[in-house]
Amino acid sequence: RKEVEQDPGPFNVPEGATVAFNCTYSNSASQSFFWYRQDCRKEPKLLMSVYSSGNEDGRFTAQLNRASQYISLLIRDSKLSDSATYLCVVRRNKLIFGTGTLLAVQP
Amino acid sequence: NAGVTQTPKFRVLKTGQSMTLLCAQDMNHEYMYWYRQDPGMGLRLIHYSVGEGTTAKGEVPDGYNVSRLKKQNFLLGLESAAPSQTSVYFCASSWGQGSYEQYFGPGTRLTVT
Numbered sequence: 001r002k003e004v005e006q007d008p009g010p011f012n013v014p015e016g017a018t019v020a021f022n023c024t025y026s027n028s029a030s031q032s033f034f035w036y037r038q039d040c041r042k043e044p045k046l047l048m049s050v051y052s053s054g055n056e057d058g059r060f061t062a063q064l065n066r067a068s069q070y071i072s073l074l075i076r077d078s079k080l081s082d083s084a085t086y087l088c089v090v091r092r093n094k095l096i097f098g099t100g101t102l103l104a105v106q107p
Numbered sequence: 108n109a110g111v112t113q114t115p116k117f118r119v120l121k122t123g124q125s126m127t128l129l130c131a132q133d134m135n136h137e138y139m140y141w142y143r144q145d146p147g148m149g150l151r152l153i154h155y156s157v158g159e160g161t162t163a164k165g166e167v168p169d170g171y172n173v174s175r176l177k178k179q180n181f182l183l184g185l186e187s188a189a190p191s192q193t194s195v196y197f198c199a200s201s202w203g204q205g206s207y208e209q210y211f212g213p214g215t216r217l218t219v220t
Contacts, residue, residue: 043213094152094166095209096149
């Protein structure tokens with residue numbers, strides 16, 4: 001079983017839609033949590049950190065549920081430019097990456 | 108600032124050949140990392156460095172060596188390339204561990220035939 005599990009998708013949504021991704025992690029000792037974004041054939045870039053109280057950055061909201069060991073990312077009012085792979089990342093003594101969820105926003 | 112740069116961008120090797128991938132960062136970061144990314148798998152840590160002159164093994168270090176002679180550079184070597192090392196290699200750097208963001212280079216696409 002992978003330490004960080006994500007639904008690979010693809011999630012095909014129309015512009016303006018709200019879409020949510022979940023991610024589960026298996027090690028309760030995980031200390032920090034992140035969402036990275038990776039465009040096709042490009043490098044990953046930090047989208048946002050995830051805090052226990054939940055946090056928001058514009059159209060993006062991240063939530064962490066330590067008891068159930070899952071992390072979520074909600075994207076509101078999807079834009080074409082949101083099309084990318086979203087990587088769920090947890091940290092113990094190093095970063096552990098999920099395989100990513102592919103989002104395709106359709107016009 | 109260029110951020111993190113990697114050379115080369117693409118390379119094709121024959122089995123048994125050797126090569127060195129170069130990573131450079133201009134952000135004065137202490138920590139540097141080498142990852143590989145394969146289809147269906149998350150990024151996996153090969154080796155990392157917590158400062159000039161130091162290196163440590165990551166999750167998948169076999170078949171690779173690294174050196175950090177200067178703070179801004181982190182080299183990844185393949186002494187005898189194998190087809191299993193066909194992958195996309197990313198270098199990254201950060202101020203430290205914890206919640207510090209890792210900044211990634213554009214990647215090197217390596218094919219071993």
